[in-house]
Amino acid sequence: MEEQPINRRIWSGLWGYRESFLIISGFFIAGILLGYFQDKEISVIKWPINLYFGLVLILIILIFGVFLRNSSTFRWLSGNKNAISSISFYLVLIILLGLIPQKQEYSEDLLYRLGFSHILSSHFFLFAQVYLLLSLGATIIRKFNKINLKNIAFFINHFGLWLTLFAIGLGAGDLKKVKMEINKVNPVFEGIYDNGETTGDLGLAIQLIKFNIDFYPPKAYLIGAETGEILNQHEFISLKEKEDGIIDKWVIKVDKYLDYAVGIKEKFHPVYETGAVPAAYIIAKNSETGQVLSGWISCGSFRFPGNFLELSEDQLLVMADPEAKSYKSEIKIYTKEGEVFESELTVGKPVSVNGWKIYQTSYDTEKGRWSEISIVELVKDPWLWVVYSGLIMMVLGAIYLIITGKRKQ
Amino acid sequence: MIIIGLWGLAIILLSYDVLREFFYKRETKIMKLIYQFLAIAGFGLMVFYTVSLWIELERPPMRTTGETRLWFSIFVLIISFIIFKTWKYKVLLGGGLFFSILFLIINFTNPEALNKTMAPVLQSDWFIPHVIVYMLSYAILGMSWFVAVLALIPKIKSNWKGKEFTIADNLVYIGFGFLTLGLVFGAFWAKEAWGHYWTWDPKETWAMITWMAYLLYIHYRLKHKEDTNKALWILVIAFILLIICWFGINYLAEGTNSVHTYSN
Numbered sequence: 044m045e046e047q048p049i050n051r052r053i054w055s056g057l058w059g060y061r062e063s064f065l066i067i068s069g070f071f072i073a074g075i076l077l078g079y080f081q082d083k084e085i086s087v088i089k090w091p092i093n094l095y096f097g098l099v100l101i102l103i104i105l106i107f108g109v110f111l112r113n114s115s116t117f118r119w120l121s122g123n124k125n126a127i128s129s130i131s132f133y134l135v136l137i138i139l140l141g142l143i144p145q146k147q148e149y150s151e152d153l154l155y156r157l158g159f160s161h162i163l164s165s166h167f168f169l170f171a172q173v174y175l176l177l178s179l180g181a182t183i184i185r186k187f188n189k190i191n192l193k194n195i196a197f198f199i200n201h202f203g204l205w206l207t208l209f210a211i212g213l214g215a216g217d218l219k220k221v222k223m224e225i226n227k228v229n230p231v232f233e234g235i236y237d238n239g240e241t242t243g244d245l246g247l248a249i250q251l252i253k254f255n256i257d258f259y260p261p262k263a264y265l266i267g268a269e270t271g272e273i274l275n276q277h278e279f280i281s282l283k284e285k286e287d288g289i290i291d292k293w294v295i296k297v298d299k300y301l302d303y304a305v306g307i308k309e310k311f312h313p314v315y316e317t318g319a320v321p322a323a324y325i326i327a328k329n330s331e332t333g334q335v336l337s338g339w340i341s342c343g344s345f346r347f348p349g350n351f352l353e354l355s356e357d358q359l360l361v362m363a364d365p366e367a368k369s370y371k372s373e374i375k376i377y378t379k380e381g382e383v384f385e386s387e388l389t390v391g392k393p394v395s396v397n398g399w400k401i402y403q404t405s406y407d408t409e410k411g412r413w414s415e416i417s418i419v420e421l422v423k424d425p426w427l428w429v430v431y432s433g434l435i436m437m438v439l440g441a442i443y444l445i446i447t448g449k450r451k452q
Numbered sequence: 453m454i455i456i457g458l459w460g461l462a463i464i465l466l467s468y469d470v471l472r473e474f475f476y477k478r479e480t481k482i483m484k485l486i487y488q489f490l491a492i493a494g495f496g497l498m499v500f501y502t503v504s505l506w507i508e509l510e511r512p513p514m515r516t517t518g519e520t521r522l523w524f525s526i527f528v529l530i531i532s533f534i535i536f537k538t539w540k541y542k543v544l545l546g547g548g549l550f551f552s553i554l555f556l557i558i559n560f561t562n563p564e565a566l567n568k569t570m571a572p573v574l575q576s577d578w579f580i581p582h583v584i585v586y587m588l589s590y591a592i593l594g595m596s597w598f599v600a601v602l603a604l605i606p607k608i609k610s611n612w613k614g615k616e617f618t619i620a621d622n623l624v625y626i627g628f629g630f631l632t633l634g635l636v637f638g639a640f641w642a643k644e645a646w647g648h649y650w651t652w653d654p655k656e657t658w659a660m661i662t663w664m665a666y667l668l669y670i671h672y673r674l675k676h677k678e679d680t681n682k683a684l685w686i687l688v689i690a691f692i693l694l695i696i697c698w699f700g701i702n703y704l705a706e707g708t709n710s711v712h713t714y715s716n
Contacts, residue, residue, distance in 0.1 A: 123675040130671065134664040141657045141696075163652060211649065220647065259569045277565040366569045390572040391645045402647050422647030430649065434636050441636070444629035448622040 058119030063128035067174065071132070074167030078158040085169055089216035090425075097213045100176060108184030121181035129178040133171045136162060172212050179205045196443040203436025210433060214426025221421040222404075225251040230377055234421065245421070246379040247397055254406060254417050256370035261321050261342060261362050265290045268357040282323045282362060292330050293354060299324035304341070309350050311339045317413055318346025325352055325360060345410050364411070372403055372417040388419065399423050491549065495529050502526065511570045514583040517699065518564045523584070525552040525559075527591035531623075535595060539619055541612075547598040578641035586634035590694065592627030593666065596620050597691035600684045617680065620687060621673060628666045635663055658697035665690035 053061050088096060107117045119125055140162045146155055158165035183201050190198060221242050223234035230248035235241055262279040266272060280288040284300040303319035304311040311322035322341040328334070336354060342362040343349025352360040371389040376382075376396055386394045388403040395401075399421045407414035424430075502522060505513045513519040532548020535541070596619075602608045603616040638656070639649040650656060669686045676683065 123671060126671050127668065127675065130664060130668050134661065134668060137657060137661050137664065138693075140652065141654065141661055218648075277563055279565060279567075281568075367572060368569070369572045369575065391576045393644065393647065400647060402645070404646065420647060424647070427643075434639060434649075437632055438636050441629040441632035444625050444632075447625075449618075449625045 057115055059124050060128060062119060063125050067128060067132050070170045070174070071167050074165065074170050075157050077166045079156050085164060085166060087216040088213070093213040093216055097209065100173070100180070100209075104177065104180035104184055107181055108187070112185075117181060117185075120178055121185040125178050126182060129171075129175050133175055136168055136171050172208065176205065176208055176212070179208075196440060196447075199436045199443070200440035203433050203438075203440050205433070207430055207433030207437060210426045210429035214424070214430065217423075217425050219421075219423040221245065221399075223249065223419050223421060224416050225249045225372070225374065225419060226416045227251045227253075230375070232377075245399070247399070248377040249401070249419070250375045250377075251417050252373040252375055252385065254370070254372050254414055256406065256412050256414065257368040258365035258412065259368050261323075261365040263290075263295070263323070263325070263340060263360055263362050265293075265354070266359050266361050268353070268359050274358065279363075282321070289330075290360075291358070293360075294328045294330055295360070296326045296328075297323050298326050298337070305347050306339065306341060306350055309339060311341060311350070318344045318410075320344045320347050320349060321362070321365060322350075323362065327352065327354055327360065329354075344413070346413075370403070370406060372419070374401075374417075374419075388417075393422075487545075491529065491533060491545070494552075495526070495533075498522075498526050498529070509566060509568050511568060512580050512583075514580065514587075515570060515574065516564050516567075517702065518559045518562060520583065520587055520698070521555040521559050523587040524591055524594070525555045527588050528552050528555075528594055531591050531595050535619065535623075539615065541619075543602065543608075544595070544599065544619075547602070548595060551594055551598070573645050576641060576645065578637055578644070582634060582637040582641055585630050585637060589627045589630035589634055590698065592623050592630065593691060593694060596623035596627060596687060599623065600687035600691075604681070604684050604688070617673075617683075620684075624666060624669060624687070628663075628670065631663055631666065635659060654701040655697065658693070658701060662690065662694045662697045665693050 051057075051059075053065075107114075107120065111117045139159060143154070143159050143162070145162065146160045149155070150160070152160075154160045158167060162168050179201060183198065183205060186194065186197065220237050221234040222236075223231055225231050227250070230250040232244055232246075232248035233242045234245070260281045260283045263282055264279050265274045267274055275291050278288075278290040280286060280290065280295050280297065282297055282300055284297060287294065287296040289295065301311060301313050301322045303313060303315045304322040305314040305316060305319055306312075306322065311320075311324075320341045320343055322339055324337070324339050326335065326337045329336075336352065338352040339350050340352050340360055340362045341349040342364045349362065351362075354360055369390065371387055373385065373387055374394075375385050376394075378397055388394055388401060390403050393400040393402045400423075402420045402422065403417065404420045405418035407416050407418075502513060505519075505522075513522065528548050528551045532545050532551075535548070536545035599616055599620045603612065603620070609616065638659070642651070643649050665686070669683065669690055672679075672686055673683050
């Protein structure tokens with residue numbers, strides 16, 4: 044790489060940082076102005092527009108790389124200085140993304156109008172991504188005629204990143220996410236998109252057969268009577284029968300634990316009924332004064348009230364809502380084609396039907412273990428395999444980096 | 453808690469030996485053996501503690517901030533020991549010990565509840581690989597930060613005669629490799645759990661910032677080999693961005709709703 048004379052005139056000879064800076068800041072300012080005057084965000088492009096856009100991008104890179112190889116523009120675009128510039132530009136924007144609170148909805152304030160509080164849907168961020176793809180693409184095509192076993196790692200790393208950015212960027216518009224609330228009474232055949240619109244008939248219907256949820260044993264904490272805030276943050280008792288522990292100066296013993304109970308006048312009895320609550324009979328002894336207090340505590344439910352134990356004027360022992368350990372839904376799926384089958388949906392293990400992947404995402408947290416419904420999300424991602432290919436290449440490239448470190452490349 | 457104190461002591465003794473050696477400028481075989489032995493002993497204690505914590509919590513101890521600091525301490529000790537064996541710079545072993553003890557002390561002064569709960573989404577095969585690979589990269593890149601900081605001091609730089617870049621570059625390449633694995637594993641996991649690879653939540657945003665910063669360092673070094681000062685500063689700042697990613701988001705306003713905010 045020959046170095047340019049220090050007094051090289053701009054736009055002449057081999058381009059460098061000055062040209063990168065001018066081009067990038069030019070588009071950056073143009074992006075801000077476009078966003079400000081256009082008064083809306085860029086709309087996401089969908090099939091087949093995204094395909095055309097992608098092909099045009101690839102075409103530009105190929106034309107440069109094949110026919111204009113020796114032009115100073117191409118040498119600059121594919122060179123390291125421009126790589127540093129394009130990475131820096133993207134980096135600056137995502138640092139802003141990390142520091143400036145972002146707004147999801149349109150707002151009249153200046154920060155929004157300029158694009159800085161909705162960076163992900165701003166013109167200049169779009170430009171930064173396209174610029175990165177062009178520069179990176181040029182870099183790859185430049186070394187393409189010299190591909191061999193030794194520099195295969197260079198290609199895997201660079202092309203892997205390129206493919207991932209390409210597919211995620213272009214494929215975003217084709218990604219469909221549908222939220223569905225399924226119940227035991229009727230099969231549900233439609234849901235809501237991210238933006239709140241209903242989907243209409245999806246060509247498949249889902250019915251909840253059974254919802255299973257497992258909780259960790261509930262915990263008891265000491266809270267301030269006035270503030271309601273947890274005192275002694277890191278001390279708690281797991282409520283299991285015969286369990287004991289210490290919070291502050293109280294020795295707490297779980298004398299009795301009922302998983303399903305209903306309370307009458309602060310006394311709890313084992314009852315298995317919808318809305319039944321977990322309850323624990325506590326014996327608390329003050330290790331300083333020797334005072335012994337006892338009573339039932341319960342977190343209550345949507346149907347029945349809970350209870351707490353007053354240990355002192357400003358210390359209350361309460362049972363926190365139990366935390367979910369695992370939950371899953373047994374579902375029945377009906378397809379437009381007439382298929383009917385049952386399946387089980389767990390968090391992290393989606394079920395595939397008709398191009399959709401169904402994910403278990405939530406449930407009626409107010410009713411907790413008595414949830415009558417299950418909340419699932421259906422996702423269609425046609426560009427999935429392109430993204431996966433890119434990501435897998437990045438994994439292989441990373442492993443190469445780990446094994447070889449920085450040898451002479 | 454006692455165990456933390458015990459091995460904290462072991463490591464302190466260790467670093468004392470290293471420093472004493474450093475100042476006396478003369479090496480005695482016995483000194484060398486002692487502090488290496490102490491380093492390994494301290495390491496052994498830490499591994500023992502982590503394993504017993506894993507058993508007691510009935511889940512991998514990787515969910516809370518303090519737990520990740522534990523892994524950082526362990527890995528940083530291994531990495532600095534390897535660097536010490538490879539390149540013979542005692543100050544780097546000292547640096548690793550310093551980091552290790554520092555994070556153990558932070559843990560000691562910020563006790564956490566020994567909470568056995570783990571949200572359903574964390575009960576995935578990806579949990580352990582994702583966290584381990586990230587903590588390994590943090591440890592490696594942390595050592596590179598230490599090298600950069602030292603190399604910015606003119607007296608030390610002249611002693612090292614350019615070797616600091618051999619070490620730093622190697623650490624960054626390897627650390628960056630693990631960082632990339634962490635990023636990609638996270639994307640695979642997210643896809644399995646929610647159907648989206650990337651949501652730009654605060655943690656992911658800062659993880660990408662960290663990744664890009666080290667990417668910048670790598671490319672800067674390739675083009676501007678002679679401009680060592682700028683490169684070292686990029687390295688110093690990159691690690692600060694990494695720390696923001698690791699801890700900072702817990703303090704940012706938007707962080708509270710992120711799936712990545714360490715629950716205590």
